[in-house]
Amino acid sequence: MPSDANTAPANAAATRHTFEFTGTAGEMWPIVLKNLLLNIITLSFYRFWGRTNVRRYLWSNVRFMGDPLEYTGRGGELFVGFLIVTVVVFLPLVGLLTWAQALMARGEPFGFILFSAGYLLLLWLAPLGLYRAFKYRMSRTRWRGVRGAQTESGVRYATEFFFYTILTVFTAGLLLPFMEAKLYTQETNNRRFGTGRFSFSGSSGPLYSAFLISYALVVGGYVLVFVIAGNLAKLGFVAILGLYLFLGLAFAIYELAKLKHFWNSTKFEGAEFVFNGEIGELIKLYLGNILLTLVTLGIAYPIAQMRVVRFMTEHLVLVGQINLAAVTQSTEAEPGFGEGLAEGFDMGTI
Amino acid sequence: MRLNARYFDGSNLEGQTVDLDLSPSLAVIRPVAGRGVLPAIPSSKLFEIHRSADGNRVDLGVADNHDIHLMVEGAGVAAYIDTALPALGVEAAAQKRHASVRLLAIAGGVLAVLVIAFLQLERLVPVLVPLESERALGERLMEGFVESSDAVCTNQVGRAALTRMVNRLSPEGTLPIPLTVWVTKSDWVNAFAMPGGQIVIFDGLIQKAQSPDEVAGVLAHEMGHVEHRHALRRLVRAAGIGFLASMVSGGVVGDVSQQLLVMTFSREMEEEADTAALKTLASAGIASDGFAAFFERLAAEDNESDPESLLAGSTLESLLATHPLSKERANKIRSQPPLQSISPALDETAWQALKGICSPQQAKMDDS
Structure with missing residues (x-):
């Protein structure tokens, strides 16, 4: 009884739950360099274990309500995932595409149909891989001993992704916010921490003003380049780099709107997330990461990821009361291996 | 020393406050609230999830049970834990x-x-792969080749001589696929077999040859490739190895290893083609000396000239680059038993005609 009386007012006062990041580049560099060395020695086979080292460091330095996350994934699990997907998915697919090409070389129209079907299948498999990677990462993320989960198999997600992508292409990209909001809804509503649920109540509507500004800047930028220079090939390397930088920054407007709207409409068990980053900070993050990655030829990519994690922990707050005693261990099955499909599409990046 | 800690066992996110008693063998955990006893944990299973920079906080996990987290807080706990558990982290x-x-x-x-x-x-x-498919593929590939090259040699007397040589080496029905032999105007001393019975000889090889037997030897060798369907097998292998190499390395060493493996394996195929060539020459009654002499002469010339030229040239550039002449290979060709009745691959008139296969002619006639 006395403990109950104590916790109630304490919870009521502490309704702003903050995240904190305690990692430093100084601690990350030795991990990055060790991974680099072992990758070279093992013809990059070490990458599964290297990625796990990076994640373990990142996770353990994220604190929520003062307590750290734990990453419980293993390099071997990623490796087994890679092997399984290689044998079950990618080898047959390569065989199919090769056969299709052989048929096309003989001038058989069936070859073209087969080839197109193979590529459409890839468009479906890529988001499936992404979703499977969500599942793996959530299941390997612990906080206070409780693990996360991503429910559903990802088939529905991949199918929606597939059709929305086609729609988006046919509408010159204008359906992008609609597509992203739909997919984010599904991602979020299927996300759990223990038995606690995440939920998203937003829509694509609030994204459109920012999206149209970004879209107009990008289209305008291209038109300008074509009017002034005739075509891209005539521009020098620096000018092209400048153009891509401009396009990237133009899209930062939309990216920021997305971060704000998506997080501000996301709840965990009655508490609401609040994202308070601003455009200048986001651009600074992007520019720093681009520079960091370019200058080190990609070696410092984990450092760039760490900057993203730090940025998120600094700008994200969970506001409201959570009944911590009521959130119990997840009952979702844990996948035994991870991310092979995402790896194949070069998406297992974090 | 008793440590203040918070204990989580994954049953919920609230956890409980505990007293933690650490010894090198066991971590004894007693709830502060005094209700029940928590299972002790062997110290060897404890590992460090994270410690704060100031050393006032250490978060512990359990190697085989990720449900349990122990958050230990207090001034100097990190230093204390390091003394109490010198093997912390090592075991895990x-x-x-x-x-x-x-x-x-x-x-x-x-x-x-x-x-x-x-x-x-x-x-x-x-x-x-059915033969008809390979044939169709070869024709497709050659279509592109013939279109892109206006240097296909069509001198009709020369073609007639070539046809004669081909027919002598491969009488009707001895090969699974009908042969199509092209000669193109080029200084390269080389010849290669494409899928589906398509053979290309560069005029440079014919000019370099000192007797029709030498050309016949190379032609018989390429026919060996056709017989064993090496061109198609090489395509399949190159695709497979390229895929495997890029999967394994993430694209880092793909190209290099692919090149190496394709090269080494083509030697095995060269041996197979040699064996077939010797058989073909024997049944056609053509001495294999020309075949051996040609390669030996090329190798000798190559040694005299800049040794880097072999490396600098593309694989297509030199017959020796794609058909390395090993001691065993030369010996094998040389050690053929002498044939009972031999005659030159072509008589002198036909041989001169073949040498002129790329020279222009007045009247064009289809002789293929």
Whole structure:
């Protein structure tokens, strides 16, 4: 009884739950360099274990309500995932595409149909891989001993992704916010921490003003380049780099709107997330990461990821009361291996 | 020393406050609230999730039970834990290392099986790909080649001589696929076999040859490639190895290893083609001396000239680059038993005609 009386007012006062990041580049560099060395020695086979080292460091330095996350994934699990997907998915697919090409070389129209079907299948498999990677990462993320989960198999997600992508292409990209909001809804509503649920109540509507500004800047930028220079090939390397930088920054407007709207409409068990980053900070993050990655030829990519994690922990707050005693261990099955499909599409990046 | 800690066992996010008693062998955990007893944890299973920079906080996990988290807080706890548990972290790391070695062994095994399976894939070519398909593929490929090259030689007397040589080496029905032999105007001293019975000889080779037997030897060798369907098998193998290499390395060493493996394996095929060539020459009654002499002469010239030229040239540039002449290979060709009745591959008139296959002619006639 006395403990109950104590916790109630304490919870009521502490309704702003903050995240904190305690990692430093100084601690990350030795991990990055060790991974680099072992990758070279093992013809990059070490990458599964290297990625796990990076994640373990990142996770353990994220604190929520003062307590750290734990990453419980293993390099071997990623490796087994890679092997399984290689044998079950990618080898047959390569065989199919090769056969299709052989048929096309003989001038058989069936070859073209087969080839197109193979590529459409890839468009479906890529988001499936992404979703499977969500599942793996959530299941390997612990906080206070409780693990996360991503429910559903990802088939529905991949199918929606597939059709929305086609729609988006046919509408010159204008359906992008609609597509992203739909997919984010599904991602979020299927996300759990223990038995606690995440939920998203937003829509694509609030994204459109920012999206149209970004879209107009990008289209305008291209038109300008074509009017002034005739075509891209005539521009020098620096000018092209400048153009891509401009396009990237133009899209930062939309990216920021997305971060704000998506997080501000996301709840965990009655508490609401609040994202308070601003455009200048986001651009600074992007520019720093681009520079960091370019200058080190990609070696410092984990450092760039760490900057993203730090940025998120600094700008994200969970506001409201959570009944911590009521959130119990997840009952979702844990996948035994991870991310092979995402790896194949070069998406297992974090 | 008793430590203040918060204990979580994964049953909920609230956890409980506990007293933690650490010894090198056991971590004894007593709830502060005094209700019940929590299971003790062998200290060897404890590992450090994280410690704060100021040393006033250490978060502990349990190696085989990720449900349990112990958050230890207090001035100087990190230093105390390091004294109480000198092996902290090492045990868990050792377990992981053990698992990694086992996994690497499994991985190595699986990879070896995959590589072997891929290298055997080409052997399925004769079973899986019908000859008509290979023929059609070869024709398609040559269509592009003939269109892009206005240097296909068509001198009709020369072509007639060539046809005579081809027919002598390969009488009707001795090869599974009908042959199409092209000569193109080029200084390259080389010849190659494409899928589907398509053989291309560069005029440079014919000019370099000192007797029709030398050309016949090379032609018989390329026919050996056709007989064993090497061109198609090489395509399949190159695709397989390229895919495997890029999967394994993430694209880093793909190209290099692919090139190396394709090269080494083509030697095996060269031997097969040599064997077939010697048989073909024997049944056609043509001495194999010309075949050997041609390669030996090329090798001798190559040694006199800049040794870098072999490396600098593309694989197509030199016959020796794609058909390396080893001692065994030369010996094998040289050690053929003498044939009972031999005659030159072409008589002198036809040989001169073949030499002029790329020279212009007045009247064009279709003689293929």
